Amino acid sequence: MHRKALLTLLKEHHPVTADEKAMTQATIEFVEANPACFERTLLIGHITASALIVSPDRQQVVLIHHRKLDRWLQPGGHADGDPDSRAVAFREAEEETGLTSLKLVSPAILDVDIHPIPARGDVPEHLHYDIRFLFEADPTEPFKLNEEVKDVQWVALNTITTRTNSVSVLRMVQKIN
Template sequence: MHRRKLLNLLRAYQTTDPEEQMMLAKTIHFVENQPRCFERTLEIGHVTGSAWIVSPDRKRAVLLHHTKLDRWLQPGGHADGDPDVLRVAFREAEEETGLASLKVISSAIFDLDVHPIPARGNEPEHLHYDIRFLLEADPFEPFVQTPEAKEVRWFTFDEIAKLTSEKSVLRMMDKEKANNY
């Protein structure tokens, strides 16, 4: 079964955050019951992969100002049929930042989130079941500008806390801070 690897990762994932626990249960249920969960054409929602990219000293993270959503978010995107969500997260991080120094810190899930994506054009409102992984990159490597982002930047955690109220971004930042202080 092409969903088995993701289901194994999801079942191994542990979180103490009650909201994230509910989203984990919702994601497992979705993946178990939707054979086409990796397909963008599944209109009710689909699995996506994202990357929380940190500097080697773990004091900064990469965010991009998403063109379509007009918010600062971590790099990530659609699986487009690929059931290897770590590969999806890595590919999207490369495409959206242009960073060649990216490396995977862990193949375990770092964070997950279920969030609505507003209707746009012919696409109805739908859910993204976003699986996030921890990556590292050289903070001195220049970014490559892409159409998907208005801007890509490194931010300190203090800057992120002032920049956004996105709960899932702040949760990832807090996880990283807790692991390194």
């Protein structure tokens, strides 16, 4: 079963808030109920994966300014059929930042989040069931932008709220200290 590895990771995850616990349980139920959960053609929602990228001293994180959503977020995106959420998070982080020094800090899930995505064109509003992992990178390595990203920056933890007030991003940042 191609969903088994993700279900195992989700069941081993230890959420830090009641909201994240509820989202983790809802994600488990979604994955169990939907064999096509890794496909964006599943229009009710699908699995995505993200990377919270930190500096080795854990004082900075990478945020991207997402072109379509016009918000500062962590890098991440669609699984597009790949059931390996860690690999998806790595691929998306590399594509959206251009960083080649990325290293997975832990194979465990850092965070789970479910968030609505607005309707766009012929794609209805749907949910992203986002599986997040912690990565580290060299803060001296230059970024390379792609078409999905307006900007990429290292952001000091003590100034992160100047870029984002997203509860889910701030929840992840609290976990790295």
